[in-house]
Amino acid sequence: MYNVGSYLAARLTQIGLKHHFVVAGDFNLVLLDQLLTNGGLEQVYCCNELNCGYAAEGYARARGAAAAVVTFSVGGLSAINAIAGAYAENLPVIMISGAPNSNDQATDHLLHHTLATHDNSYQLEMAKRVTCAAVSITSAADAPYLIDFALRAALREKKPAYIEIACNIAGAPCAAPGPISAIIAEAPSDAASLEASVAATVEFLQDKQKPVLLIGSKLRAAGAEKEAIELAEALGCAVTTMAAAKSFFPENHPQFAGIYWGEISSPGAREIVDWADAILCIGTIFNDYSTLGWTAMPSGPHVLTAQEGRIHFGGHDFGGVHLREFLSQLAREAPKKDATMVQFPRLRSEHAPAVAAAPDAKLTRLEIVRQIQSLLTADATVIAETGDSWFNGVSLKLPGGARFEIEMQWGSIGWSVPATFGYAVGAPERRVIAMIGDGSFQLTAQEVSQMIRRKLPVIIFLINNRGYTIEVEIHDGPYNDIKNWDYAGLINVFNAEDGRGLGIRVANAGELTEAIKAALANREGPTLIECGIERDDCSADLITFGRRVAAANARPPRD
Ligand code: TPU
Numbered sequence: 001m002y003n004v005g006s007y008l009a010a011r012l013t014q015i016g017l018k019h020h021f022v023v024a025g026d027f028n029l030v031l032l033d034q035l036l037t038n039g040g041l042e043q044v045y046c047c048n049e050l051n052c053g054y055a056a057e058g059y060a061r062a063r064g065a066a067a068a069v070v071t072f073s074v075g076g077l078s079a080i081n082a083i084a085g086a087y088a089e090n091l092p093v094i095m096i097s098g099a100p101n102s103n104d105q106a107t108d109h110l111l112h113h114t115l116a117t118h119d120n121s122y123q124l125e126m127a128k129r130v131t132c133a134a135v136s137i138t139s140a141a142d143a144p145y146l147i148d149f150a151l152r153a154a155l156r157e158k159k160p161a162y163i164e165i166a167c168n169i170a171g172a173p174c175a176a177p178g179p180i181s182a183i184i185a186e187a188p189s190d191a192a193s194l195e196a197s198v199a200a201t202v203e204f205l206q207d208k209q210k211p212v213l214l215i216g217s218k219l220r221a222a223g224a225e226k227e228a229i230e231l232a233e234a235l236g237c238a239v240t241t242m243a244a245a246k247s248f249f250p251e252n253h254p255q256f257a258g259i260y261w262g263e264i265s266s267p268g269a270r271e272i273v274d275w276a277d278a279i280l281c282i283g284t285i286f287n288d289y290s291t292l293g294w295t296a297m298p299s300g301p302h303v304l305t306a307q308e309g310r311i312h313f314g315g316h317d318f319g320g321v322h323l324r325e326f327l328s329q330l331a332r333e334a335p336k337k338d339a340t341m342v343q344f345p346r347l348r349s350e351h352a353p354a355v356a357a358a359p360d361a362k363l364t365r366l367e368i369v370r371q372i373q374s375l376l377t378a379d380a381t382v383i384a385e386t387g388d389s390w391f392n393g394v395s396l397k398l399p400g401g402a403r404f405e406i407e408m409q410w411g412s413i414g415w416s417v418p419a420t421f422g423y424a425v426g427a428p429e430r431r432v433i434a435m436i437g438d439g440s441f442q443l444t445a446q447e448v449s450q451m452i453r454r455k456l457p458v459i460i461f462l463i464n465n466r467g468y469t470i471e472v473e474i475h476d477g478p479y480n481d482i483k484n485w486d487y488a489g490l491i492n493v494f495n496a497e498d499g500r501g502l503g504i505r506v507a508n509a510g511e512l513t514e515a516i517k518a519a520l521a522n523r524e525g526p527t528l529i530e531c532g533i534e535r536d537d538c539s540a541d542l543i544t545f546g547r548r549v550a551a552a553n554a555r556p557p558r559d
């Protein structure tokens with residue numbers, strides 16, 4: 001016997017979830033009871049709904065999909081920000097909201113948690129703008145169909161979906177789930193379009209000598225990371241990645257030629273892309289940040305763009321093609337073109353490796369990055385928050401197997417604390433390392449308490465430069481100064497009587513080394529290392545980025 005809640009729980013486990021993130025409220029309590037009846041689906045609690053949404057977003061990065069369950073309106077509207085982020089970042093997060101009793105809909109009853117008007121459809125309407133499917137369930141009979149519809153859309157599109165369930169329907173009996181293949185099976189590419197797109201691409205490559213690959217963040221959403229390696233090896237050419245796609249092509253691969261980000265590319269990466277006579281852009285997103293204020297935007301007849309569902313370049317535009325099938329078919333037919341791989345080592349002028357600071361030397365940004373670098377193992381995932389942490393994180397050299405998570409399209413400060421929590425719940429086998437600025441941390445700090453509650457051995461490098469340094473570099477003013485906190489001391493507040501989190505403040509290189517040792521030894525909770533540095537100690541890349549973004553923002557209106 002199934003009811004709406006247990007049906008939903010069954011479907012969530014069938015799509016691969018072992019957890020769902022939750023904030024309770026009276027409109028979702030019956031639903032939560034039903035979700036709890038499924039032994040394969042653990043309930044994970046969050047401090048607020050914004051964090052709940054971001055925790056699910058982080059979980060989806062680790063496991064491919066996620067669910068966040070919130071209450072109506074007061075919860076749902078907070079979660080929508082994170083759900084919009086999941087849309088921007090191509091992550092299928094299922095937002096599930098409790099909703100008013102079906103008898104109260106379209107009546108003259110005014111309800112709590114609402115706008116005190118009679119139309120309570122506004123949350124559904126808002127959700128439609130930030131999801132690929134949004135449904136309202138007010139009848140148990142229709143629930144299986146509507147739930148399946150929303151889940152299928154999310155998994156296909158790699159975008160969030162929204163399911164609202166009236167509180168008196170959550171426990172009502174409904175049909176049993178049918179075969180899960182109806183939700184997760186994917187139609188193959190259109191055969192003719194696949195063949196034509198590959199043939200046209202082979203022809204495009206024929207008269208080129210110096211192709212490069214440029215990998216973007218939508219490669220993962222397309223499930224095509226393995227196929228990108230196949231194509232790279234068939235062509236034998238240099239492979240660059242965009243910052244948002246860092247780790248989506250292995251950095252220890254012999255053909256990896258660094259991060260392409262215009263003027264702030266890693267050594268040689270920009271030169272090799274500029275030298276190329278063909279740029280194969282795969283899953284790329286070019287926005288004002290990733291093009292450094294529109295100064296590094298590959299365009300022209302030598303650019304081919306391959307996205308999920310669309311391959312286009314000079315005079316061609318093919319649809320109905322899965323990216324992974326296109327890449328692997330192209331790998332079988334592409335000519336070897338390795339000139340960029342021969343040229344790349346000549347162009348690259350590798351920076352000298354950072355030299356260890358003396359133990360009593362005042363802590364610097366560079367020394368923090370150097371010590372984090374030495375922590376990176378094949379099972380490490382680095383999560384980099386907006387701010388100078390973006391640039392510090394992107395500069396790390398990842399060993400094979402290491403992963404990197406960044407939220408560059410949505411770019412919300414505060415994302416990383418709950419996303420790190422969700423990621424660590426989803427990938428307990430990995431060493432999760434977060435790099436977070438003081439300003440960002442202040443938005444969502446309380447979610448560290450959930451890491452403590454679940455005893456997650458996350459390591460947080462809290463970079464305290466006393467302000468919004470990234471904003472200082474874009475445009476300074478008094479609004480970029482923030483109230484200092486005792487960040488390390490906060491961990492004891494969160495520990496209360498039973499937690500095992502560690503908070504350590506460090507001011508020099510030796511203290512940082514000791515703190516990292518303590519963090520590695522602490523397996524029963526997170527360790528937050530508060531690293532105090534000078535306010536103006538930021539990366540040169542951030543300064544260049546800030547200048548370029550400021551110039552793009554300041555373009556005068558056209559007349
Ligand atoms: O390393 P640093 O100092 O740049 O990082 P921190 O301390 O985390 O400061 C980040 C400053 C920042 C702001 C205020 N970066 N972007 N913003 C704008 C912003 C405001 N609100 C949200 C939700 N997201 C934003 N990106």
Ligand code: MG
Nearest residue numbers: 437438439467
């Ligand atoms: Mg800061």
